[in-house]
Amino acid sequence: MRPSHPIRGSEITSESAYLNRRDVLQLAAAGGMALAAPSFAWAATGLAAKPGGYDPKEEITPEADATSYNNFYEFGTGKADPAAKSGDFNPRPWSIKVDGLVGKPTEFDLDALMALGLEERIYRMRCVEAWSMVIPWIGFPLSALIDKVEPLGSAKYVAFETIVRPEEMPGQRGIFQPLDWPYVEGLRLDEARHKLTILAMGMYGKTLPNQNGAPIRLVTPWKYGFKGIKSIVRITLTEEQPASTWNRLAPGEYGFYANVNPAVNHPRWSQAMENRIGGGGFFGSNERPTLPFNGYGDEVASLYAGMDLKANF
Ligand SMILES: Nc1nc2c(c(=O)[nH]1)N[C@H]1C(S)=C(S)[C@@H](COP(=O)(O)O)O[C@H]1N2
Ligand SMILES: [Mo]
Numbered sequence: 001m002r003p004s005h006p007i008r009g010s011e012i013t014s015e016s017a018y019l020n021r022r023d024v025l026q027l028a029a030a031g032g033m034a035l036a037a038p039s040f041a042w043a044a045t046g047l048a049a050k051p052g053g054y055d056p057k058e059e060i061t062p063e064a065d066a067t068s069y070n071n072f073y074e075f076g077t078g079k080a081d082p083a084a085k086s087g088d089f090n091p092r093p094w095s096i097k098v099d100g101l102v103g104k105p106t107e108f109d110l111d112a113l114m115a116l117g118l119e120e121r122i123y124r125m126r127c128v129e130a131w132s133m134v135i136p137w138i139g140f141p142l143s144a145l146i147d148k149v150e151p152l153g154s155a156k157y158v159a160f161e162t163i164v165r166p167e168e169m170p171g172q173r174g175i176f177q178p179l180d181w182p183y184v185e186g187l188r189l190d191e192a193r194h195k196l197t198i199l200a201m202g203m204y205g206k207t208l209p210n211q212n213g214a215p216i217r218l219v220t221p222w223k224y225g226f227k228g229i230k231s232i233v234r235i236t237l238t239e240e241q242p243a244s245t246w247n248r249l250a251p252g253e254y255g256f257y258a259n260v261n262p263a264v265n266h267p268r269w270s271q272a273m274e275n276r277i278g279g280g281g282f283f284g285s286n287e288r289p290t291l292p293f294n295g296y297g298d299e300v301a302s303l304y305a306g307m308d309l310k311a312n313f
Pocket of ligand 2: 071127128129225226
């Protein structure tokens with residue numbers, strides 16, 4: 001069954017939003033990033049490959065699907081809740097505090113974040129519930145942010161935290177709270193600095209909609225969707241492995257690494273296949289095999305050399 005696509009505020013405001021495709025191109029040109037040109041050529045033609053194992057034969061997921069079928073428990077536990085119930089959330093102004101084991105703890109506002117080098121990256125995404133999408137993100141490499149704060153030699157991990165704002169997030173109000181807030185996630189420092197890891201501020205050439213994690217969220221395309229923490233307000237470099245929300249809730253079901261792995265089943269279902277959302281239909285009609293590391297193995301497998309990925313799932 002396809003979800004309905006109600007008209008949302010974000011569709012009306014997107015043209016006047018702070019970030020549109022032209023701004024992105026200008027910023028990318030100003031920054032002179034090596035990756036920017038190929039990314040944009042590739043976005044413009046809709047063809048060609050890279051970065052990151054993207055198969056040009058795979059269609060980009062319709063924007064209406066990517067913005068209406070979401071997980072964002074701060075707005076409710078249903079997949080339609082984030083689009084339906086995030087209208088009161090106001091992601092501007094915003095800042096991210098970066099602290100912990102760094103030489104230069106810094107608070108970055110949206111302008112400072114955008115200046116870190118926005119570019120478009122089309123990534124295959126894969127959720128633990130076995131649905132997948134192909135999404136054109138706009139973001140910058142997380143490594144650019146990490147470099148700015150000058151990590152200390154003792155830093156081994158990066159911890160992320162989502163905003164807590166019950167006044168604007170109905171899933172954080174009421175007696176039944178499905179998760180402990182704030183939502184938290186973590187990466188190993190080398191994963192965080194990997195070239196595929198971005199903080200996204202837009203998608204489909206527009207400002208990120210509230211339901212997808214406005215104004216800024218993590219994207220790690222070789223990991224299951226739950227690692228992609230949304231509406232980030234704090235990033236802390238640590239020596240110890242940080243907590244992650246789903247791992248804390250159900251450690252047998254959601255590992256810290258969360259690398260997409262068709263050989264490691266979720267205890268309640270197989271991870272061998274996935275359903276690509278969009279276009280032709282929803283569940284059942286668009287099934288395909290899941291690839292190790294979601295198809296990004298050439299780029300990321302070396303991060304895990306010598307590790308038992310069944311034990312470290
Ligand atoms: N703060 C926060 N971040 C979150 C979640 C959440 O509930 N809260 N859900 C996660 C899960 S389970 C998934 S699959 C992705 C979904 O991202 P999308 O809605 O943009 O596809 O967001 C992740 N990030
Ligand atoms: Mo998820």
